[in-house]
Amino acid sequence: MARKTFISYKYSEARELRDSIIESMGKDATYYTGETSDSPDMTDRTTDYIREKLKDMIYSTSVTIVVISPNMIKSQWIDWEIEYSLKQVKRGDFSSGTNGIVGVVKKYNGDYTWLRPRNNKFDGCSTLGTNEKYMYDILNKNRFNQEPKVYACENCKCVDMLVGSYISLINEEDFLNDPNFYIENAYEKSKHSKGYILSKKR
Structure with missing residues (x-):
């Protein structure tokens, strides 16, 4: 079933990936509500104006796609968009739900090791790490936050991705x-967010 989606991304390095995701x-x-290549340029607009437009785009969505790119944390908007996506916002008699969020890691210099290095565990397991310095706190805090934790491997205590x-x-690519x-x-x-310890603030 199609879900209403919004893409949060850094324009200068991820707009092509944004277009590929939409395609x-x-x-x-049809159910995507965010910016496209045909969207009007808002760079000369006030911060308050842009924030209200973004609120309108995100409010009715149920899933936010965040493009994780090398300079993402230099954006003044992405962490705010994530925070707003996680909030339950009341408008009149209606409230938005907490969005599901998925991070799409941009390929950089031919692979993904800039963010996801592979680690070999003592027991022979191989897991993906995360270079947290490239991500906002609100992303890092909502990682590995299943409660109670269910381990995919009891030996190395890794979880299902x-x-x-x-x-x-x-x-x-995936x-x-x-x-x-x-x-x-x-x-x-x-829909099962009680199974996670959510951090909804930046």
């Missing part, structure tokens, strides 16, 4: 190959 969604992109964190990180699968995974976690 990969096919007919489900899709359910062990409220915000899963997916390589761009996401573009089957966006609906990962969007639906994020949505399902939002």
Whole structure:
């Protein structure tokens, strides 16, 4: 089932990936509410104006896709968009739900090791690490936050990449190959958010 989505990204380095994500969604992109290549330029608008427009875009969505790129944390908007996506916002008689959130890791210099180095455990298991310096605190705090934790491997205490964190990180190639699968995974976690310790503030 199609979900209303919003993409949070740093324009200067991720707009092409934004376009690829929208294209990969096919007919489900009808339910996408964020910026596109045809959106009006708001760089000369006031901060308050931009914030209100972003609120309107995010309010009715159920899943936020965050493009994780090397200079993402230099954006003045992405962490705010994530925070707003996680809030339950009341408008009149209606309240928005807490969005599911999925991080799409941008390929950089040919691979993903800039953010996701592979670690070899003492027991022979191989797991993906996360270089947290490239991500906002609100992203890091919503990783590995399943409660109670369910370990995919009891020996090395690693968790399943899709359910062990409220915000899963997916390589761009995997996401573009089957966006609906990962969007639906994020949505399902939002419907069972009591199974996670959520951090909703930046």
